[in-house]
Amino acid sequence: MTDLAPDTSARLARALRAQRIETPSWAFGNSGTRFKVFAQPGVPRTPFEKIDDAATVHEFTGVAGRVAVHIPWDRVDDYPALARHATDRGIAIGTVNANVFQDDDYKLGSVANPDPGIRRKAIEHLLACVDVMDATASGDLKLWFADGTNYPGQDHLRDRQERLAEALRQVHHRLGDHQRLLLEYKLFEPAFYSTDVPDWGTAHLHCVATGPRAKVVIDTGHHAPGTNIEFIVAVLLRAGRLGGFDFNSRFYADDDLMVGAADPFQLFRIMHEIALGDALGPAAGITFMLDQCHNIEPKIPAVIRSVMNVQEATAKALLVDAAALETAQRAGDVLAANAVLMDAYATDVRPLLAELREGLGLDPDPVGAYHRSGHAERIRDERVGGTAAGWGA
Ligand code: PSV
Numbered sequence: 001m002t003d004l005a006p007d008t009s010a011r012l013a014r015a016l017r018a019q020r021i022e023t024p025s026w027a028f029g030n031s032g033t034r035f036k037v038f039a040q041p042g043v044p045r046t047p048f049e050k051i052d053d054a055a056t057v058h059e060f061t062g063v064a065g066r067v068a069v070h071i072p073w074d075r076v077d078d079y080p081a082l083a084r085h086a087t088d089r090g091i092a093i094g095t096v097n098a099n100v101f102q103d104d105d106y107k108l109g110s111v112a113n114p115d116p117g118i119r120r121k122a123i124e125h126l127l128a129c130v131d132v133m134d135a136t137a138s139g140d141l142k143l144w145f146a147d148g149t150n151y152p153g154q155d156h157l158r159d160r161q162e163r164l165a166e167a168l169r170q171v172h173h174r175l176g177d178h179q180r181l182l183l184e185y186k187l188f189e190p191a192f193y194s195t196d197v198p199d200w201g202t203a204h205l206h207c208v209a210t211g212p213r214a215k216v217v218i219d220t221g222h223h224a225p226g227t228n229i230e231f232i233v234a235v236l237l238r239a240g241r242l243g244g245f246d247f248n249s250r251f252y253a254d255d256d257l258m259v260g261a262a263d264p265f266q267l268f269r270i271m272h273e274i275a276l277g278d279a280l281g282p283a284a285g286i287t288f289m290l291d292q293c294h295n296i297e298p299k300i301p302a303v304i305r306s307v308m309n310v311q312e313a314t315a316k317a318l319l320v321d322a323a324a325l326e327t328a329q330r331a332g333d334v335l336a337a338n339a340v341l342m343d344a345y346a347t348d349v350r351p352l353l354a355e356l357r358e359g360l361g362l363d364p365d366p367v368g369a370y371h372r373s374g375h376a377e378r379i380r381d382e383r384v385g386g387t388a389a390g391w392g393a
């Protein structure tokens with residue numbers, strides 16, 4: 001039992017039960033670094049099997065009812081059939097992630113490429129992704145561009161911005177009323193001198209110029225070390241332009257490790273801004289997605305653990321005593337204000353989450369339950385032959 005006041009408990013339970021965390025299809029495939037991909041047994045061979053794995057995560061957590069797909073990694077002949085497969089397994093297709101970074105044509109960029117023919121090809125792909133959204137009832141198109149340059153003078157920086165703006169305009173124009181475009185920024189990599197969408201400010205400028213359904217997505221691994229990400233959350237929320245997150249952890253660059261593993265306090269601070277902005281529920285339109293690669297750890301339990309990490313950070317954020325915080329802030333009481341946050345962060349919310357899961361008919365220990373279920377052994381025995389899915393395939 002938890003020793004929270006009953007009304008606090010009830011408020012948290014309501015919010016945490018309603019929370020939705022989206023998993024990425026590519027987290028279930030083999031992945032690695034440019035040095036080595038370590039293959040794991042039981043990895044999905046098809047987009048359908050990736051959806052099965054996402055459904056398994058949902059089965060053990062109860063809050064991961066959407067899976068993001070990446071096109072062409074999840075290309076199938078029949079997208080409505082893929083969506084039906086998801087529904088049959090108790091989940092739905094979430095964000096459609098476009099991929100204009102893996103063709104040889106894109107060496108000098110995609111939508112910002114100096115060659116108009118290559119720009120057209122990239123825009124056609126983005127429009128085809130909206131067709132996939134239509135066919136799968138997906139509401140979000142996520143755009144991350146690897147575009148940029150490696151050397152000073154390589155291309156005209158302002159012209160590249162114009163080309164990018166034109167592509168975004170065309171894609172936004174194609175969206176239905178219920179569909180959104182989420183623009184993801186990243187500081188560097190693969191471009192090393194200039195990146196066309198390197199930061200939230202550039203992404204925000206483009207979204208404002210593009211239209212009302214264009215929003216910024218924050219990938220937590222896409223900043224310079226030491227960046228105050230929760231400040232970005234606050235600013236974008238205030239501007240009504242925060243569309244979602246790609247959650248993961250980093251120690252050095254875009255490490256794509258499990259969210260909440262490297263810096264759980266940062267995740268708490270981000271979720272605190274979300275809670276303060278009343279932006280946790282579906283009405284706020286924030287997509288809470290994972291964007292991770294599990295190179296050395298088993299994938300399904302790693303995704304389950306990641307979902308739990310987001311839940312724990314959220315529960316702690318919801319525990320912040322907003323009234324006490326406001327009083328301390330208005331009084332200029334620096335120490336008291338900070339103590340309000342630290343008290344919430346120091347609370348062990350695991351018993352509360354265990355109770356919540358039991359109330360939903362779930363095992364209170366999702367990772368343990370997964371290991372006990374024999375599922376890992378089953379997929380290892382069943383998924384023999386074929387080509388294991390991998391990041392980039
Ligand atoms: C780019 O680094 C990124 O974060 C984008 O979201 C891609 O779509 C994703 O990684 C692929 O893992």
Ligand code: MN
Nearest residue numbers: 184219246291
């Ligand atoms: Mn990402």
